[in-house]
Amino acid sequence: xxxxxxxxxxxxxxxxxxxxxxxxxxxxxxxxxxxxxxxxxxxxxxxxxxxxxxxxxxxxxxxxxxxxxxxxxxxxxxxxxxxxxxxxxxxxxxxxxxxxxxxxxxxxxxxxxxxxxxxxxxxxxxxxxxxxxxxxxxxxxxxxxxxxxxxxxxxxxxxxxxxxxxxxxxxxxxxxxxxxxxxxxxxxxxxxxxxxxxxxxxxxxxxxxxxxxxxxxxxxxxxxxxxxxxxxxxxxxxxxxxxxxxxxxxxxxxxxxxxxxxxxxxxxxxxxxxxxxxxxxxxxxxxxxxxxxxxxxxxxxxxxxxxxxxxxxxxx
Amino acid sequence: xxxxxxxxxxxxxxxxxxxxxxxxxxxxxxxxxxxxxxxxxxxxxxxxxxxxxxxxxxxxxxxxxxxxxxxxxxxxxxxxxxxxxxxxxxxxxxxxxxxxxxxxxxxxxxxxxxxxxxxxxxxxxxxxxxxxxxxxxxxxxxxxxxxxxxxxxxxxxx
Numbered sequence: 001x002x003x004x005x006x007x008x009x010x011x012x013x014x015x016x017x018x019x020x021x022x023x024x025x026x027x028x029x030x031x032x033x034x035x036x037x038x039x040x041x042x043x044x045x046x047x048x049x050x051x052x053x054x055x056x057x058x059x060x061x062x063x064x065x066x067x068x069x070x071x072x073x074x075x076x077x078x079x080x081x082x083x084x085x086x087x088x089x090x091x092x093x094x095x096x097x098x099x100x101x102x103x104x105x106x107x108x109x110x111x112x113x114x115x116x117x118x119x120x121x122x123x124x125x126x127x128x129x130x131x132x133x134x135x136x137x138x139x140x141x142x143x144x145x146x147x148x149x150x151x152x153x154x155x156x157x158x159x160x161x162x163x164x165x166x167x168x169x170x171x172x173x174x175x176x177x178x179x180x181x182x183x184x185x186x187x188x189x190x191x192x193x194x195x196x197x198x199x200x201x202x203x204x205x206x207x208x209x210x211x212x213x214x215x216x217x218x219x220x221x222x223x224x225x226x227x228x229x230x231x232x233x234x235x236x237x238x239x240x241x242x243x244x245x246x247x248x249x250x251x252x253x254x255x256x257x258x259x260x261x262x263x264x265x266x267x268x269x270x271x272x273x274x275x276x277x278x279x280x281x282x283x284x285x286x287x288x289x290x291x292x293x294x295x296x297x298x299x300x301x302x303x304x305x306x307x308x309x310x311x312x313x314x315x316x
Numbered sequence: 317x318x319x320x321x322x323x324x325x326x327x328x329x330x331x332x333x334x335x336x337x338x339x340x341x342x343x344x345x346x347x348x349x350x351x352x353x354x355x356x357x358x359x360x361x362x363x364x365x366x367x368x369x370x371x372x373x374x375x376x377x378x379x380x381x382x383x384x385x386x387x388x389x390x391x392x393x394x395x396x397x398x399x400x401x402x403x404x405x406x407x408x409x410x411x412x413x414x415x416x417x418x419x420x421x422x423x424x425x426x427x428x429x430x431x432x433x434x435x436x437x438x439x440x441x442x443x444x445x446x447x448x449x450x451x452x453x454x455x456x457x458x459x460x461x462x463x464x465x466x467x468x469x470x471x472x473x474x
Contacts, residue, residue: 003463010435013409015332024349029323032356313385314426
């Protein structure tokens with residue numbers, strides 16, 4: 001008999017369970033309870049996905065938005081007459097004190113500006129000098145220093161009093177105003193006093209000249225003349241000083257900026273969670289790996305032994 | 317599919333498999349009942365996506381049969397001391413020639429079960445391998461070996 005015939009004969013064989021076995025199994029099956037509702041992957045996903053989405057949406061939309069930290073300057077000006085940075089021009093105009101006609105006044109102003117980069121400081125110095133020159137002024141001193149990204153410049157500018165308002169407006173365009181101050185000192189009264197003193201001295205001088213020419217008289221005349229000249233020079237210097245306003249211009253880059261820390265986005269929590277999951281996974285792998293390997297080897301050993309015993313049983 | 321439906325549909329398959337596997341009709345009858353009792357308890361674990369109910373019931377039946385073999389071996393060892401075991405005359409199926417019946421009786425349990433699964437129950441290699449807990453290739457090798465043994469036995473008988 002060929003193997004094909006053998007298989008055909010075996011396939012043709014029929015083995016039916018005896019009626020008593022069929023009855024026993026029927027009784028067993030009749031005792032089966034109603035099938036419970038099975039939790040399949042699809043059913044679980046139908047529940048889990050919307051719940052997860054709802055939780056995520058709740059986290060995202062109810063999370064308080066953290067304010068972004070603004071760039072903070074550590075060198076806030078010590079003496080500023082205005083606290084907050086001003087917009088260009090407007091502040092300068094507000095602070096420019098108009099010169100009353102017929103009065104002699106010393107005008108001093110300081111203007112602190114912040115620029116973003118060191119190159120802006122250099123450009124600012126050039127622009128400030130150009131503005132000063134164009135208004136008929138001059139620079140009394142210029143000090144500029146650059147150290148990497150940090151740059152500072154201090155300029156003492158002498159600007160004609162009648163152009164100081166225009167100068168302040170234009171200088172304030174060079175950066176963001178971080179501080180400014182203006183002070184005026186009226187010198188008119190002092191000058192008037194000097195004038196009166198000079199007039200009095202000149203009267204005394206005239207009287208002395210009218211007297212007889214004695215050595216003592218000549219010495220007094222010489223002293224009075226010197227005093228009058230000194231007072232006249234002082235008065236001229238005062239008037240000259242009052243003709244020019246002094247503007248101290250300070251330009252600098254931010255001293256120390258704290259990089260704007262990005263506010264936590266809506267997925268920050270998710271990132272943190274994944275990071276901790278990753279850390280946990282690494283630890284679990286490092287600690288659990290050898291244990292898992294041992295368990296796998298043990299299971300393989302048990303399986304081999306069981307298979308051998310099973311094969312021994314099947315050799316009956 | 318409910319358990320009742322599965323039991324009704326595959327009772328003959330389970331019984332035939334156990335009968336050929338054990339080559340003992342009375343044992344097969346008892347083991348069939350035990351198989352369905354156990355299957356009822358484990359029915360909640362049955363997953364239709366992983367295999368048919370027939371395959372799953374055969375897996376349960378095999379576990380039951382192996383337990384039976386273990387207990388039988390212990391019992392036989394004890395009884396062999398007192399008296400030699402009696403030869404059991406087993407009728408495998410209707411329609412088989414006496415030579416083939418005799419040749420089947422000469423196979424080991426392992427060989428008979430692979431013949432039962434692949435030929436009597438007509439399971440494919442994958443399903444039969446899943447019941448036996450081996451690879452499909454190994455299953456086919458076992459079947460070929462068993463068939464060759466049967467062929468040789470029939471040749472000798474002829």
